[in-house]
Amino acid sequence: MLRQLLLSLATLACLAAPPRTLRVDYGHTGDANAEHFGVDRVVLEPLPWPGDLSKAVDTSNLGKYCFEVSDRATGKLLYSRGFASIYGEWETTDEAKTQSRSFSESLRFPQPDVPVRIQLKKRDAQNAFKTLWSFELDPKDPLIEQAPAPEAGGLIALQKSGDPADKVDFLILGDGYTAAERGKFEQQARKVMELLFQQTPFKEHRKDFNVWALCPPSRESGISRPSTGVHKRTPLGTTYDAFGSERYVLTFDNRVWRDIAAQAPYEFVEILTNSETYGGGGIHNLYSTASAGNSTIGYLFVHEFGHHFAGLADEYYTSDVAVTNNAARPEPWEPNATVDPLHPKWGSLLTPGVPLPTPWKKDAFETHSHDYQKERRAIRAANKPESEMDALFAKEKVFEMDLLGKDTHAGKVGAFEGANYEAKGYFRSQEDCLMFTRDDVGFCAACRAAIEKVIRQYAK
Incomplete structure (x- = not known):
């Protein structure tokens, strides 16, 4: 009898509805020398928490920042993410040295059933997380926003492998697509999904993913590109430059974009832009972007998603970038640079x-x-057709694959100097990698291991 009662209670526990998703939108303001935070609003999102509650505490040690949600009364850690x-x-750009700016950011976590204390932390010079800001939150506060979300065009299930709590939930958002171009977006979203699952180790873990898509209709086609005088108001506000x-x-x-995304179960987000000019970006546990119509989308999308999904560093160092590295050269938190x-x-x-270090044709x-x-x-200064940039990329790819693919230690795992935007002082694990060039080489060993670790964090 007792055994039957325990089994019944266990069954009821399994059937209990998962908590809703709570989101704190806040302002992050400062410059190169100081930063400040303030709560903007708290939102109860419409859908249940999509993650595995047994893996609520982050074990990845990834990210420049992290946040922790703890029971206010007992101090018990309930949730954390880097x-x-x-x-x-x-804050690492030249602009931050001369002026202050403010950015909107968000913290998402399972709705707690008790008042909590939230701490936001940042890595110090020794790479240890130190608290910068903390505040208390009562989940029963009547001022928590619960208004309906804006129109998002209807959820598309590109691949449903199982319950969101058991899978990595990946959301593809479209920006700059008119209502008449919804079919175009869905076709491009399916294309990038297939491109992702062609790459190891995503290929081997395809069944661990749910893939969703949303495309709020835009009044006009395309997105902003201010450097060429193009300015547009799109549903998600994506822009070049x-x-x-x-x-x-x-x-x-x-x-x-958070209000739009809240209408789908998600842990990772890709924003596809209705554009052809080469461009994209990726920020760990925020989102990644890619110009869906570019000829290099097979590289561009997966490369940027690597930043977002697994916190991978750029391994290239000869391209122009706006950010700068810490002159003290601490060990990067990113898993593929040292x-x-x-x-x-x-x-x-x-x-x-x-x-070690490993010689190469540097x-x-x-x-x-x-x-x-x-x-x-x-080519960019003259605003030449994108076809000229495509041709340059293709020519460069032929040269690089020949040079790097036939070198003495090609395909081997070592420590090759040149990574993290620096020619000297930073090292990558293999001579070539999807995070280093546009070559057909896939992810290096360090990147593959990091991606596997994140998949295990989110999928059963």
């Missing part, structure tokens, strides 16, 4: 007998790459 942010990148980089695509309208070539964080993956690569970057800048 993340990066637009502010976290912007973020931080003055012509290829960097972001949205700064955090509240807007300052210690003799003891890299991917040590268990090293190819036996490979020298000088030949840099000489060719610097000439290529000049051509690339000239």
Whole structure:
């Protein structure tokens, strides 16, 4: 009898409805020297929490920031996540040295049933998380916003593998698509989904993913590209030229896209833009973006999603970027870059007998790459057709695959100097990688291991 009662209680527990999703929208303001925070609004999202409640505490140690939700009365940790942010990148730009800016950000977590204390932390010079801001929240506060979300055009289930709590829930949002172009968006969303699952290790874990799509209708086709005089108001607010980089695509309208995304179960978000000009971006545990109509979408989308999904660092270092690195050179939190070539964080993956640091055709690569970057800048400065940029990319790819693919240690795991936007002092795990070039080489060993770890964090 007792056994039957316990089984019945266990069954009821399993059938209990999951908590709703609570979201705190807040302002993040500051400059290169100081930062401040303030609550904007608290939103009870319409759908249940999509994650596995048994994995509520983050074990990845990824992100420049993290936040923790604790029971206010007992101090018990209920939920935590590491993340990066637009502010976290912007504070390293030259602009942040001379002026202050404010950005909207969000914290999402399962709705607690008791008052909680929320702490937002940031890595210090030793890479340890230190609390910058804390506040208390009562989930029964009547001022928590519960108004209906804006129109999002209807949820599309691109791939449903199981209950959201058991799967990685990946949401593809469309921006700059008119109502008449909804079919175009769905076709492009399905295309990038298939491109993702062609890459190892996503390919091997396809059944661990649900893939959803939303495309709020835009009044006009396309997105903003201010450097060429194009300005448009789109549902998600995506734009080229973020931080003055012509290829960097972001949205700064955090509240807007969060309200749209709340109509789907999601943990990771890709924003596809209705555009052809090469451009994209990716920020860990925020979102990634990609121009859906570009000829390199197979590389562009997966590369940027790697930043977002697994906190992967860029391994290239010859392209122009707006951000700068810490002059003190602390060990990067990103899993695929290191300052210690003799003891890299991917040590268990090293190819036996490979020298550390690992020699490669660095000088030949840099000489060719610097000439290529000049051509690339000239094409953009003259606002030439995108077909000319496509042709340049194709020519560069042929050269790089021949140079890097036939080198002495090609395909081996070591510590190759040149990564994280720096020619010296930072090292990557393999000579070539999807995070280094547009070559057909897939993710390097360090990147694959990092992606696997995140999948395990979210999928049963």
